[in-house]
Amino acid sequence: IDQPNVITCKAMVAWEAGKDLVMEEVEVSPPQPLEIRVKVICTSLCRTDITAWESQAIFPRIFGHEASGIVESVGEGVTEFVKGDHVLTVFTGECKTCKHCESKKSNMCQVLGLERRGVMHSDQGTRFSVKGKPVYHYCAVSSFSEYTVVHSGCAVKVSPQAPLEKICLLSCGVAAGLGAAWNVADISEGSIVVIFGLGTVGLAVAQGAKLRGASQIIGVDINPEKYEKAKCFGVTDFLNPNEYNEPIQQVIKRISGGGTDYSFECIGNTGMVTTALQSCCDGWGLTVTLGVPKTNPEIASHYSAFLSGKTLKGSLFGGWKPKSDLPSLVNKYMNREIQVDEFITHNLPFEDINKAFTLMREGKCLRCVIHM
Ligand code: APR
Ligand code: ZN
Structure with missing residues (x-):
């Protein structure tokens, strides 16, 4: 059996509130039980990333939550994903078994809901480090990294035909x-x-x-x-x-x-x-x-x-249950029933992510898509 190893890759790390992100070599742990490691393909910048970067106190941190990628490896017990699957990450997951996941009235999963402390749901730990120092997550997604680890309940498998550089916008805004x-x-x-x-x-x-x-x-x-x-x-x-x-x-x-x-x-x-x-x-x-x-x-x-x-x-x-509902939204995009491309005003390489922050703060963009 292939045991996934630690990956060393590039990530844009926020060291301080409101200060430019810095490209660092980060170590990304193998996925723990029920987690998957994802090669991020595209991530778009959402206003909430900026709000948290400006106002929260958890650092160093890897922001980013609106993203698409490809599964690189899976942790123990993951049956839903295999290496190579195309996924959207989601900042609020769906465990499918809690009271809210079972109710038609709610998408507020009680197990994999909005994570506010910068750690993974399963063990309150982080999967990133820079020179031995732990780096915190954001919304249990942290897509401003070439590789990230997410809970398998916080990712949604999508059609491999759907363009990842566009549908990342459907993972949030x-x-x-x-x-x-x-x-x-x-x-x-x-x-x-x-x-x-x-x-x-x-x-x-x-x-x-x-x-x-x-x-x-x-x-x-x-x-x-x-x-x-x-x-x-x-x-x-x-x-x-x-x-x-x-x-x-x-x-x-x-x-x-x-x-x-x-x-x-x-x-x-x-x-x-x-x-x-x-x-x-x-x-x-x-x-x-x-x-x-x-x-x-x-x-x-x-x-x-x-x-x-x-x-x-x-x-x-928007009240969506991510796993249950997002694939059909992606299909609506593929069938041209909804517009997504029109929200993309800028495409930028990963190293220019700080430009995306500036564009959004100056009100000069809708979505900037960052290509890893
Ligand atoms: N009155 C009217 N419009 C305003 C005001 C105001 N006082 N302040 C800001 N705006 C406008 C901005 O000009 C901008 O066009 O609100 C818009 C906000 O859009 P974006 O910054 O692009 O943010 P977006 O990603 O659309 O998110 C909007 O939803 O998910 C949350 O955290 C996110 O609170 C944010 C909101
Ligand atoms: Zn749940």
Whole structure:
């Protein structure tokens, strides 16, 4: 039997909050029981990587969670994957046996859910080291490395025909937006929708709303450069809050005839959650949150919003159960039922990953795909 060995490869390591990543030779342990080691092919930069890199305290660390790759080796007890399988990594796994995995109402796996401490689910250890010093993981994925180890429940096997350099976007942002529109909000035909934040996540919501036949899709963003791209995903009206003297929710109420059916927060700004709630209509107005705030995690709202029948609903990964649902989303892409390529504004080699951070922080990109 082939026993997998330690691999030495290149990884972009974050040593300090907010400081450029540094390319290092890292040692990647063999996969432990129920884990797989993956050769990362492409990883795209998501805003949440930046938020965590700027604001969290766990270092040194390898970020990256939106990725595609090929299985290099499998740990003991893995029956679902073999070497050579094409996979998407996922930051929230599916164990298929916990109460939430068994429920149709949730994708909040209690065993392989969002990992916040920078370690592996199974033993709270890390699989990376630089010169003998452990390096922490991010969301149990850590795709800013040529090889990474993930739990087999945090990877999804996909068709080998699907282009890995495109479908990596379905491992987080684009899937999260589509799922928020379809699974969480369940937008109905003819609806009026407002989306706060026209990055990849917000524009994926727009695409989902358009495919459901929404009649008006209002996009709110402070960066006017987002408008052209937004049109191609179905946004019909563009509002820049900086161009109005009145609160933007008043403008939205006016142009939507009393408030929208749905509003989506895709910025990561809790103040905007309040604005989104104020922008939807009485009775059935539904606000869905997708953003991940860096600061001020508390949400403020006057209870009158709820007395008038509005609903505030959270979401993670668009309500998708990754293993059960992602392969069909990849097939939808292959059948040209959903757009993914259009979100890719830049392709960069691995060593230029810091450029991707700069582009995103300056609001100059949707998704940068990093080719390993
Ligand atoms: N008002 C309106 N728009 C804003 C504001 C604001 N105060 N602040 C930022 N924006 C816009 C930006 O101009 C940008 O177009 O929000 C958009 C955010 O998009 P990206 O930075 O590209 O982020 P994205 O990857 O789409 O993620 C959005 O979802 O998954 C979470 O952590 C992620 O919180 C983030 C959110
Ligand atoms: Zn589970």
